[in-house]
Amino acid sequence: MGTVGTSADDVAGERRQLINVAYRLLGSVTEAEDAVQDAYARWYGLPRGRQEEIRSPGAWLTTVTSRICLDLLGSARARRERYVGAWLPEPVPDRTEWDHAGGTDPAGPPDPADQLVLDESVTMAFLVVLESMTPAERVAFVLHDVFRYPFAEIAGVLGRTPAASKQLAASARRRVSAARAPEATVKTAGTAPATTIATDRADVVRRVKEAWETKDIATLVGLLDPAAVMTADGGGLVGAALRPVEGGARIAQYMVAIADKAPGLELLERSVNGVPGLVAQRAGAVMTVASFDVSDGRVTRIWAVRNPEKLRSWAWDG
Incomplete structure (x- = not known):
């Protein structure tokens, strides 16, 4: 997960990918941004020597972000039981359609929603199907089927064996098939709909x-x-x-x-x-x-x- 390197640019350059992973795992731009910020805080909290030992900051950041999301998904069910009415994922816009991109200062930090790759794996229909999965199924499925991460690395996120992680993704895939969502066949992030x-x-x-x-x-x-x-x-x-x-x-x-x-x-x-x-x-x-x-x-x-x-x-x- 990620690229080799330990420079500040290498680390900062992972943010877009991390936002995309976290949004698909959580269905919330706000929570995705918080998860990514938390992961970066943990990275910068490491001693310099420990950072230098990490061969791939991107892999480390993706693992930590995914674990944070896994924890959040575990507590989300209890929070949503108290939610008034139905809970839906947070919708995201395509800024290129607007003459004015409001709420974003061009000189300020980028809006996390602007960094999302809008493909089949973020359609509302697909995100709603993801909501039906257990947290572990969702993490295994999104990381493998959407972002093509190997089960050996996903196992490290879930704290399970690669074989168990593969079974979780397969179970999630059956949920997608059962829902018969139009976006059921998910490709690597970045692929546009037909x-x-x-x-x-x-x-x-x-x-x-x-x-x-x-x-x-x-x-x-x-x-x-x-x-x-x-x-x-x-x-x-x-x-x-x-x-x-x-x-x-x-x-x-x-x-x-x-x-x-x-x-x-x-x-x-x-x-x-x-x-x-x-x-x-x-x-x-x-x-x-x-x-x-x-x-x-x-x-x-x-x-x-x-x-x-x-x-x-x-x-x-x-």
Whole structure:
């Protein structure tokens, strides 16, 4: 894991990779940044002689970051039992779509969300599947199937044998297959989704946007799979359905009711975790970031993140 070298540049240069690993393990940009900062603090806390003994700082930092994430995942379940409503991963934007990248001072430190490689392994559909895994399964699967780390090194993170680590990844892989997520076949980080799939999804999302804006329930129902499910995350800080809304007709009615209660709401087509989604803003402030799963030209899943603490990366100067 990582490259050989002990210079300051070698160490600092690992940050982007570490952020990408940690976000996929935790589903939170904020927690990923904290985990990486903790790993760096431990590195710089080592005596100089110990640092020089470490052949690959990148490998050391990845191992430590992954162990920190493993511990966080172990405690996350208890925290999420106290969470108000459904918990969804933190959505990330594609800054290149914006005329103004808000909340980030060009002269200041980089926003961790800007360093994420947006590929199949960060789509909301895939991150939700990762949430169904045990912490050890998730670590083994992400490190091996997404980042191609060998099981001999993953075993050191998990404190298990390479064979046991391989079994954990296989178990996680079965969960992915069972979920039948469109992004189930994960490639090395950096691989872009197929153009045709992205184009089809963008077309469906655009039509959903238009029907939502005109409050056209009939069209919305036609665009939604009859068995579609909508999950909202308000975190108890803003209004959101506490339980998933099931059924295309019910979701369409719910969406129109939201539009009725929020005059002046503006919908924008934006990339959400690397795939077409919608951003709802009001008076310039982002209120909701919605991600969609599309199959056979219809929306099967909607994930609507409304918790303002998870939308900090979406603020910009308009």
